[in-house]
Amino acid sequence: MASRAGTVALPSDLVDVTALLDAYYDVRPDPADPGQRVAFGTSGHRGSSLRASFNEAHIAAITQAIVEYRAGQGFSGPLFLAKDTHALSEPAQNTALEVLAGNGVHVLIDARHGYTPTPALSHAILRYNRSAAAAASGKADGIVVTPSHNPPADGGFKYNPPHGGPADTDATGWIAGRANELLETGLQGVKRVPLPEALSAGSTGKFDFLSSYVDDLPSVLDLDAVRSAGVRIGADPMGGASVDYWGEIGERHNLDLTVINPTVDPQWAFMTLDWDEKIRMDCSSPAAMASLIELLESGARYDIATGNDADADRHGIVTPDAGLMNPNSYLAVAIDYLYTHRKQWPSSASVGKTLVSSSIIDRVAADLGRKLVEVPVGFKWFVPGLLSGEGVFGGEESAGASFVKKDGSVWTTDKDGILLALLASEITAVTGKTPSQHYGELTAKFGSPSYARIDAPASREQKAALGRLAAADVQATTLAGEDITAKLTEAPGNGAAIGGLKVTTESAWFAARPSGTEDVYKIYAESFKGPEHLAQVQAEAKALVDQVISGDSVNG
Structure with a gap:
């Protein structure tokens, strides 16, 4: 059967939003099930209410844990609270606001009652923390409710401390641990007020994320040059949080900019299916971006066309x-x-x-x-x-x-x-x-270079073994016909553990890392000798990693 990747989603591909929202409130996660506990990856806690991994109890527990964490760190300024366009984002933001207000935390939500891209949240935190207000009130931090480019049934919850970026593992480890303790005790210790009371609380305020971000763009980009050259821009928000931002960018900076498809739909029914026939707002995927690519191929007169994922922290660049x-x-x-x-x-x-x-x-x-x-x-x-x-x-x-x-x-x-x-x-x-x-x-x-990523099956135990690898565990001396020049389990730039393995040669390399959400490991590989050599690198990389994580010695 032919793949449907790159074709418009069918009704059978769409999530049942009513069922999704009902499950958010009705399903009680089981803390004894590892898949239903709070777990922070590189971009926060993610899951789905339909899988009992992103439900009201999770968000109440995580938010209370963040309240306690920021208090322990002495962060006494406002907390910026933002959301994207996923169906679960609004109820999760409401739950978070109820807990934050219940704890008397000064919260700032979007003044336009709209959606906020992740970079606009980061920009707001940093701008506040450089202001005189921060010296008086203390440092600000933030929460953005988003699973990024994940499918419509997913939800995500990410904490950004006062440095404005993603929280480090020390912070997320503490927050996840405390949140799971709260889940295990049936949310005892979670302070919360009803939503109307939270919205009207003296501690809840408004902030114009859009103006703060859009009006400051000339400080980082040469928009005068873009305007003078008359560059014709087609911007596709892909149903995400940048939907209102692109129109304002064009208007406020007088650019020749067209917002392509400003539709916001929690089912993302307009999307073309990704490589695995799932709806995924991945603006780097040719399948997910098929509509925009086809638009330019059909003669649309844009000098540059772009796409963003649901929280606009990723970019896709399409040229004629x-x-x-x-x-x-x-x-x-x-x-x-x-x-x-x-x-x-x-x-x-x-x-x-x-x-x-x-x-x-x-x-x-x-x-x-x-x-x-x-x-x-x-x-x-x-x-x-x-x-x-x-x-x-x-x-x-x-x-x-x-x-x-x-x-x-x-x-x-x-x-x-x-x-x-x-x-x-x-x-x-x-x-x-x-x-x-x-x-x-x-x-x-x-x-x-020829570059690709593939996924290979791995059990939970094998993924853990890959994460614990030492360079000495790999005995191979060659890769795809070339001498191995380095075997890395720590990043050369900062000495931090990479949670996997990278092997390099003069003209090629591969890296293997366990997935944080699926029973697979990912092999990234590249060769400057062409696609055939890349395929050889991939095959040998998979064989090498499979042997190592299975406990066998590997010789070149």
Whole structure:
């Protein structure tokens, strides 16, 4: 049977929103079931009310734990509370507000009663914490209710401390542990008031996330150049939280910008199915972005078209000459452009990338004379550098990145899909070439990599074994016909454990990491010798990892 990936969703693919919302309130999670406990991944706690992993009890417990955590840390400023367009986001935000008000926490919710992108939340936290108000009231932090690009049945809940970025594992570990204690005691210790009382409480206020973010964009982007060049922009919110932001960006900054499909639908019935025939708002996926790609192929007159996921922390860049760019390709172009066009950035500032991002970034950074800082997966690793100005750019292979303002000061410390999407228009305006044309120039100079990710089955025990690997456990000396040059279980940029393994050769590499949500491990691989060599790297990588996590020795 032919795959339906890239085709518009059918009624049978759509979630039953009523059942989803009923389950949020009616289903009581069993703390004895590991799958129903609170668990923070790299981007917060995620789950579905239909699987008893994202329900009212979870959110009440997590919020109470955050209240106690921030009190213990001395965070006494306002807490910014935001949500995206997933069906579970509004009830979860309401539950959180009831608990926050019950604890007397000063909460700021969206003044427009709308949706808030993750980068707008990060921007708001940072801006407040640099103000005189923070000196008087204490540092602000925030919660954004989003499962990012996950399917419509999912919910997500993420905490951002005063540094504005994703909370680190020390914070999330404490919060998850306390939340599970509260679940085990039937929520004893959770303070809560009814929603009407929470909304009218003196501790609940309003904040205009949109204006704060949109009006500040000229400090980080050359929108004058975009406007002067008349770059025609097509922006697809993909049914997500950026829906109102794009229209305001075009209007306030007088850009030739069209909002493509401003529909908000909790079923996402307009979406084309992802590679696995699921609805997933992944703006880096050709299948999920099929409608936008087809629009340009059919002759739509946009110089740049972009997509964002549900909380707008990811970007997808579509050009008329090349279609959807691979996220790694665009990151390389963005780095090459920014480090040669931001004259006020420190000459010593490094380039930040995750260790599963393309090695063409390494070659670009070396050509620029910049230090490369390679960190584990997770945007939280870029936060210190973005705050200090030592790392002016941080990017992930999964289409998430951010960079500092023109003057080198911090913009956001969370991924910003709107920012990176607008940068594509700046690049086009300033250079007269699309990002995909620039990438062609980079590959002519540095070589053309073949890159892919595959998933392989693994039990919970095998995933744990992969996470505990030491470099010495791998005895192999060659990979796909080349000598192995490094075996890494710690990121070279900061020495942090990568929770897996990376193996490199002169022209190729692979990295293997256990999934945090499924019984699989992920193999990322790249080769500068072409697709056939990449396939050989993938096959040998899978065999090597399977043997190691099964307890067998591996010899080259």
